[in-house]
Amino acid sequence: MYYVAKVNSDQCADYKCTTCTLYCPEANTLMFDTVNNTSWVDEDRCKGCALCVYVCTDMLDRNCITMVMSGQEG
Amino acid sequence: MSLKYITPAERFKRYLPKDYVELVDFGPFGKTQDEAGPGNMGQFKELVEEHPMCSGCWMAYYIRLIFASLPCPEETVTLGTAGCGRLAISQAAVPFIYGNYGDQNAMASGLTRAFRLRFPDKQKDVITIAGDGGTMDIGFSMTMHSWIRGEKFTTIMLDNEVYGNTGGQSSGMSPKGAVLKMAPMGKDFEKMPATKLAQAAGCVYTVRMSPTNIKKAAKIIRRAIFVAREVGPTFIQAYTSCNIEYSIPTEEVFQDAKDQEKDRFQFEEYMTDEAKEVIERVEAEEKAASKSRKAAKKAAAAEAV
Ligand SMILES: Cc1ncc(C[n+]2csc(CCOP(=O)(O)OP(=O)(O)O)c2C)c(N)n1
Ligand code: SF4
Ligand code: SF4
Ligand code: SF4
Ligand SMILES: [Mg+2]
Numbered sequence: 001m002y003y004v005a006k007v008n009s010d011q012c013a014d015y016k017c018t019t020c021t022l023y024c025p026e027a028n029t030l031m032f033d034t035v036n037n038t039s040w041v042d043e044d045r046c047k048g049c050a051l052c053v054y055v056c057t058d059m060l061d062r063n064c065i066t067m068v069m070s071g072q073e074g
Numbered sequence: 075m076s077l078k079y080i081t082p083a084e085r086f087k088r089y090l091p092k093d094y095v096e097l098v099d100f101g102p103f104g105k106t107q108d109e110a111g112p113g114n115m116g117q118f119k120e121l122v123e124e125h126p127m128c129s130g131c132w133m134a135y136y137i138r139l140i141f142a143s144l145p146c147p148e149e150t151v152t153l154g155t156a157g158c159g160r161l162a163i164s165q166a167a168v169p170f171i172y173g174n175y176g177d178q179n180a181m182a183s184g185l186t187r188a189f190r191l192r193f194p195d196k197q198k199d200v201i202t203i204a205g206d207g208g209t210m211d212i213g214f215s216m217t218m219h220s221w222i223r224g225e226k227f228t229t230i231m232l233d234n235e236v237y238g239n240t241g242g243q244s245s246g247m248s249p250k251g252a253v254l255k256m257a258p259m260g261k262d263f264e265k266m267p268a269t270k271l272a273q274a275a276g277c278v279y280t281v282r283m284s285p286t287n288i289k290k291a292a293k294i295i296r297r298a299i300f301v302a303r304e305v306g307p308t309f310i311q312a313y314t315s316c317n318i319e320y321s322i323p324t325e326e327v328f329q330d331a332k333d334q335e336k337d338r339f340q341f342e343e344y345m346t347d348e349a350k351e352v353i354e355r356v357e358a359e360e361k362a363a364s365k366s367r368k369a370a371k372k373a374a375a376a377e378a379v
Contacts, residue, residue: 018114018117022112022115023328025127025134027115028123047128047129049325051328054327
């Protein structure tokens with residue numbers, strides 16, 4: 001078991017924002033869905049660093065990303 | 075490579091690996107920076123594939139940014155050496171050359187010259203991307219001599235101020251006093267003045283920076299490449315922390331990079347008059363092209379209504 005990032009899509013879609021997707025150290029991992037206007041995480045590629053949490057919570061105060069056990073819903 | 079080699083015949087597509095097809099369909103090849111550049115990472119298939127660099131590594135982040143900033147990935151070759159960065163650089167869809175430790179700038183010299191002979195009417199971009207140990211310690215003489223000879227390619231130093239890949243030896247770029255696993259008493263001499271050495275050796279464009287501002291970092295990478303095409307050797311020293319050897323919690327890696335911007339990696343950009351001319355010309359051309367693309371798009375949208 002290991003931690004991965006999970007985006008609360010309903011909450012994220014309220015903001016006109018793509019910031020976290022620009023700062024993930026991994027390419028092709030923290031993606032942006034332009035149709036639903038939300039970022040999302042490819043769990044298999046996420047290394048669980050929580051840099052995206054820093055961006056969304058500490059920098060932007062939007063609190064849309066949490067770290068969860070991989071495979072966990074919610 | 076060229077765009078022609080990358081693009082598969084339509085009927086073969088379904089036999090090719092999914093990641094390859096995604097790169098062809100949604101990758102940055104043949105596209106502009108507005109369509110697939112640093113500003114919209116996360117919305118196209120990026121060149122860097124999965125790699126084994128550590129969780130939260132800022133060096134991995136900067137490598138991601140380098141590849142998203144390339145003016146012409148299909149006509150680019152990267153060269154590197156032992157060290158953490160090559161673990162990701164070698165996993166990008168851009169040809170990568172890996173030689174003996176520290177010889178990346180020597181190999182790049184030959185390659186740049188060979189390209190100019192073999193493809194006189196084509197612009198091939200050659201970029202060496204190596205660690206501080208590879209660039210300024212073990213590869214020092216080859217780095218310096220490529221600059222002294224005025225070789226026209228770009229050198230990017232991934233400066234994490236330590237030998238990260240081999241478990242924490244101090245490097246010439248570690249700051250004075252740095253206590254590292256294999257420098258337990260603290261390093262006892264100053265960090266090497268890399269950009270000053272580069273300028274003295276003949277680099278026509280040098281930058282020292284901590285890449286926290288995407289737009290700015292991308293602009294610098296592109297400037298270094300454009301100037302190397304026409305004028306001479308260019309050099310970027312970028313802070314790319316090692317969270318393992320400097321014990322930085324991963325969620326604080328970005329904040330640390332911002333702190334370094336005010337400390338050892340204060341922004342410094344140097345260019346010769348000739349380099350400045352190239353930068354001003356190319357950036358004006360890019361701006362005009364982007365403007366006319368936007369106008370054409372707007373006109374097409376208006377027509378569709
Ligand atoms: C000739 C030679 N000597 C030593 C090594 C072992 N070695 C591998 S990586 C490395 C240092 C890496 O430091 P740096 O260039 O700063 O890259 P980093 O891992 O910090 O990114 C060394 C000494 C080697 N591969 N080849
Ligand atoms: S930083 Fe937060 S609000 Fe912005 S795209 Fe990421 S998850 Fe959404
Ligand atoms: S936890 Fe790290 S690797 Fe995972 S999506 Fe966030 S920034 Fe990317
Ligand atoms: S050892 Fe340091 S520089 Fe190397 S991948 Fe890990 S965090 Fe990055
Ligand atoms: Mg290093």
